[in-house]
Amino acid sequence: MKQPVSETESKLFYNQIWEHTGLSIGWRSLKNYSFYVLGNENEKQENPSIATLDALARYVLKAPYTNEVTRKNNEAHHPYWFLYRERYLEKVEVAPKAKNRFPVFAVLGIIILISGIALYWWYKSQAALSFTDDFKRTDEQSFQNKGWQVVNKNDEYWMKRNSLANSLTLFTLPGDNWPDTSSAPSIQNLLIRKLPQNCFKAELQMESFIPAGEWQQAGLLLLADSSLNSPSIRISLGYNDFFGGNQQPKEVIVQAISTPGNGEKPEEFIHFKVLAPDSAAEKPVLFGNLKHTALRIEKQGRHYRFLYAGGLTVNDAFKELAVKDLITEPRYVAIFALKGRVKDTPVVPVVIRKFILQQLPCD
Template sequence: MIDAILYMDEFDRRAFSALFTRVIETCFGQPLQSPLSESESKHLSNEIEERTGLVVGWRSLKNYAAFLLNPSAGKQENPSVATLDTLARYVFKAPATTEADRKKNEEHFPYWFRYREQFILPPPPERVEPKPRTRKNVVGLVAGFLGLVVTGWILFVREAALEQVIDDFHTTDASALSRTGWMLHDPNAAYWNRRGEKPSQLTLFTLRGDNWHKTGEAPQIQNLLFRKIQNDCFRTEVHFTDFVPNANWQQAGLVLLEDTLFAGKSIRISLAYNDFFGGYVRPGEILIQAVASYGRGYTNLEEIAHEPLFPLGSPVNQRLAVNNLKNFAFRVEKQGQKFRFLYSASPVDNFSFKEVATYEFGIKPNYVGLFALKGFVDSTAVMPVAVRYFRLDGQRCE
């Protein structure tokens, strides 16, 4: 079945406008106020695919946003009914499906028409002569109105208190980073001055150090770029481009910290290289590792996740690793003491996230940081790590 194009009349256009507005609010937590950037459009496309199992291209989403902000008779957007149904599925939180299953079981696109029906106006009610208002009626109306105002204000304050940070690192000027809330810890000037080597990306380097409390070594992450976390519950993610670690213990990722002196608890997740197998002879591998630390006085970490992604024992495997790490991302979600760790690895830049682990840990992170390091290994080479996108969203604690 070929997806039909919907040539919208004014009624359909209003329904589409309201639906797309709901999609934006569901994803970003605020109304559509300005055109979507490429990064925001790709993020939205990825969110829709992850939730629904169906694809709406990021360029289409970008065009829909631009059209709704500035409708033009000369250029109309006419999304297919299948696309409208996918957007409605996202809003209604429908179970994920596939295009094949939808065409088999729901070719009538029920979610779009269910949403559209909300805009069918009911018949006007019969006119009823108003009863004379008594003092009791007026007091009740005023009290009800004040109650609505207070409730609305509470909801507004709660929503306004949820922070949202999006940075695509189109500028890495130090003053711009500072203005947007970033702070730098343990600067290494020689490498920090190279942070803008790759246009529209932040370049970090796998420098010597680790936040692990190792005997004889002070915990250290050079050029740790970090920021405050305002909300107790949150979701954060980072995206890398073409980062392929190839020596012990080159790695990069996200770290959550109680403090920046590494005295308190911390959690980190990283993409890393490993060729140490306790005496067993095996080819090196690229893996995802997540670890939790209780801080100063605790020398042993808790390994939350150890997920091998790519064994590197042959040229074919090495080429596969390079291809699939063109776009790599981590996401960490926190609700109470529960942490959820996810990753995405793909030749394309809007691939879906997969869960690595869920873990409960008694930490209230005050900071989130972007890091690259190679542990306390002098012989391992320093390599660049290109960061192209960061996001932090405060969430309501459930």
């Protein structure tokens, strides 16, 4: 930083501290501290309390979330401030007492403040790279503010997106990006956002989606550009009863395909059976395996990992389904639900609980 924070910036900084620590430092105080550090005139003395220094230290050290009551009951000795002081400030040189213009705590507070502000601006710069949406708000403005765009909107079904509170409901509408010489690629109500980084983890969490008709599926789609004709990679939970003329039991699968784009033939590289509906009909408890479903794609350069988790609880462990090197360089990630180009397959809801996008190290 080269100048003190403005009122708006200090309010943003206040919110960041509160969201990460559960503790509050007044935005006016933060603004005053920044003027004390970086302003031209420092006539007014600033002496942060030990509690304030502890809150700033918690923010810098990424301490566990707490609140004022819990801290007062369990950590009234302000351990994180002293931990920070011991860990980082042992070699800080303070001018001789006769020449010292500021109290020691003020000097140390200034150091923590500068570190905190620097961390805040770093966090802000990374916000576009690490993103989580739990879909508690699904109004148009919220989607726009969070960087989502709805492509090929079907107004009738898009209006039903908030059918279930604290979630996004999509529907398995007609369409597909699977190449077909007789039909242009099209996916309705495709929720898409930019991928601003090369190495990332994208994760989708769904609830109680049990595909039961031909080509019904929902999942994640990576696109080289915003056109469905572009090279793409997708992973989805879907229904399958096509076995090239062979008689086999119907199945619910996790499928992953890569498509070169421009109408070229795709490659299926994951076909993982999750459930056999006919068997589950005789033992309905098996449908509990689809209570919670999570799909994840991890990308580091051209190296991709594809993972799946499913079961009765939201925290079931991920299973690695495939590791594959692909030349596709996606620029967009999308959430989709579709039923292919089959007219008779019912349209069913897909409840989306959470989407996570996180930056990964590329080394």
